[in-house]
Amino acid sequence: MLIVYTGNGKGKTTAALGAAVRLAGRGRKVFFMKFIKTQPSGEDFAEIKSGNNGEVRMEKCGLGFVGMPGDVLPREKHVEAVKKGLEKITTEKNNWDAFVFDEINTAVSLELVPEKQILDLAGEISAKNKIVILTGRGAPDSFIRAADLVTEMKEIKHPFQQGKIAEEGLDY
Numbered sequence: 192m193l194i195v196y197t198g199n200g201k202g203k204t205t206a207a208l209g210a211a212v213r214l215a216g217r218g219r220k221v222f223f224m225k226f227i228k229t230q231p232s233g234e235d236f237a238e239i240k241s242g243n244n245g246e247v248r249m250e251k252c253g254l255g256f257v258g259m260p261g262d263v264l265p266r267e268k269h270v271e272a273v274k275k276g277l278e279k280i281t282t283e284k285n286n287w288d289a290f291v292f293d294e295i296n297t298a299v300s301l302e303l304v305p306e307k308q309i310l311d312l313a314g315e316i317s318a319k320n321k322i323v324i325l326t327g328r329g330a331p332d333s334f335i336r337a338a339d340l341v342t343e344m345k346e347i348k349h350p351f352q353q354g355k356i357a358e359e360g361l362d363y
């Protein structure tokens with residue numbers, strides 16, 4: 192099954208985390224790769240294991256938000272980081288029941304990785320009765336067409352609009 196969580200609203204990674212925890216609770220093993228974010232998030236400190244032998248492994252390959260204020264890295268470093276994350280998933284693809292490619296839609300829209308490469312890898316994994324979840328703003332139309340389930344998070348109201356900063360534990 193191929194799942195896409197996209198849109199400008201909050202909750203894409205959170206939805207993927209919820210799915211991962213639910214899968215682990217049913218004895219499934221989930222490999223969760225973060226392709227863009229680097230700052231420590233609450234989930235980085237959680238060890239998610241289930242009494243049913245399920246688990247969630249979190250890994251990061253991302254080097255931060257590309258082209259945003261504070262990003263001093265050359266673009267090639269971001270491209271290489273995404274490549275390493277995909278190599279890790281390719282190495283692990285037979286060892287896990289489900290995979291989350293967190294912020295991969297964003298990596299594609301920033302042209303850090305070709306859309307077709309992600310579609311091919313996700314298709315190969317999901318064809319083996321495994322679950323693949325792709326998150327991030329701006330999911331390409333090809334991802335949406337190929338997916339079995341697509342949810343768009345739509346921002347209606349956000350604390351940022353009132354000048355509030357992200358809250359530790361809730362937003363990261």
